[in-house]
Amino acid sequence: MIGRHVRIYNLAPITFEYGANVSQNCHLCAGTHDYRQWSMPLVARPITLGRNSWLGADVFVGPGVTIGELAVIGARSVVVKDQPARMVCAGHPCKPLKPRPDPQ
Numbered sequence: 001m002i003g004r005h006v007r008i009y010n011l012a013p014i015t016f017e018y019g020a021n022v023s024q025n026c027h028l029c030a031g032t033h034d035y036r037q038w039s040m041p042l043v044a045r046p047i048t049l050g051r052n053s054w055l056g057a058d059v060f061v062g063p064g065v066t067i068g069e070l071a072v073i074g075a076r077s078v079v080v081k082d083q084p085a086r087m088v089c090a091g092h093p094c095k096p097l098k099p100r101p102d103p104q
Helices: none
Strands: 007-009 014-016 027-029 031-033 042-044 047-049 087-091 094-099
Parallel strands (some): 014 047
């Protein structure tokens, strides 16, 4: 499921595994620039949203990030590193906070 007003900047592949949910106003950004070089070349890295993962409203996901299976990413989080499976994660930068119980 992809909510309203989601930005998908797919300079590299963005994979939505089965059941992945992306809430409104999220931004999935698979590209950046190498600031260490004067020419600032484009760097594109894939994003993967694991099975039954859920991104809350207004989440930013950066290049090269994998969201684990059944992970929940809290609203307005900034995800610049991989997030583990079956965890509730949030923040700026996003980090794991607590285990996600099995859905009923």
